[in-house]
Amino acid sequence: MTGRLVELDTVPEWLRGLVERSDHLDAAMFTRFGPPAGARTRPAAVLVLFGEQRHGPDVLLLRRADTLGSHAGQVAFPGGGIDAGDNGPVGAALREAEEETGVDPAGVRPVALLPELHVPVSAFVVTPVLAHWGTPSPVHAVDPGETAAVARVPIAALVDPANRFQVRRAGFDWTGPAFAVDGLFIWGFTAGLLSVLLGLGGWEREWDTGDVRDLDAVLAEYTAPAGEPRSDA
Numbered sequence: 001m002t003g004r005l006v007e008l009d010t011v012p013e014w015l016r017g018l019v020e021r022s023d024h025l026d027a028a029m030f031t032r033f034g035p036p037a038g039a040r041t042r043p044a045a046v047l048v049l050f051g052e053q054r055h056g057p058d059v060l061l062l063r064r065a066d067t068l069g070s071h072a073g074q075v076a077f078p079g080g081g082i083d084a085g086d087n088g089p090v091g092a093a094l095r096e097a098e099e100e101t102g103v104d105p106a107g108v109r110p111v112a113l114l115p116e117l118h119v120p121v122s123a124f125v126v127t128p129v130l131a132h133w134g135t136p137s138p139v140h141a142v143d144p145g146e147t148a149a150v151a152r153v154p155i156a157a158l159v160d161p162a163n164r165f166q167v168r169r170a171g172f173d174w175t176g177p178a179f180a181v182d183g184l185f186i187w188g189f190t191a192g193l194l195s196v197l198l199g200l201g202g203w204e205r206e207w208d209t210g211d212v213r214d215l216d217a218v219l220a221e222y223t224a225p226a227g228e229p230r231s232d233a
Helices: 013-024 088-101 155-159 188-200 215-222
Strands: 042-053 056-064 079-081 108-113 117-119 124-133 147-154 164-168 175-181 184-186 212-214
Touching: 013 056, 013 108, 013 124, 013 188, 042 088, 042 147, 056 088, 056 155, 056 184, 079 088, 088 108, 088 124, 088 147, 117 188, 147 155, 155 175, 155 188, 164 215, 175 188, 175 215, 184 188, 184 215, 212 215
Parallel strands: 042 124, 164 212
Antiparallel strands: 042 056, 042 079, 056 147, 108 124, 117 124, 164 175, 175 184
């Protein structure tokens, strides 16, 4: 099942366009990668949690601990593998968000499911769960061994053309969107998903897609010890 889970008139007006468009999406709009025939994949879910503060709409992101064995130091949505005891993608996304960021699921309302997206490097097939943070709760890095920082990142900062560029890695046939906001370097799966959602939500501003930077050089810049992303909520 994909598409919206609620009636549109129950969603804040600023989020309504994105939820409405969720009824007409397929995986090809987000990625050119699909699981090879016969490939063994693992189901997973991420929580794309939109809230609102004095600075306007924002989205909840975390930075993974530098000591993790996979995706170390990367900025991501809360999420992970779907366990047998979860109530599908929604249950998994809410559980993982609580475990990683301390968010209170009681204040979160899932509003739409996006198509399953294949992540080749981890063999996950990920269902993004769009949600509205109707009653925000304090968030923090629950387990520093897994999560280095948690941040509510303003949509206005993400769509600021000064904070957007593309990255590529030498020797790879791949170029992808990236963001640099409040000490966070967002790339890969998370940046690709965010980039599409910003456009679908009607928030995107024109930016320089010709600004392409070397991924390893940017990673080196953002793994330097100069400043941590904010963890306030």
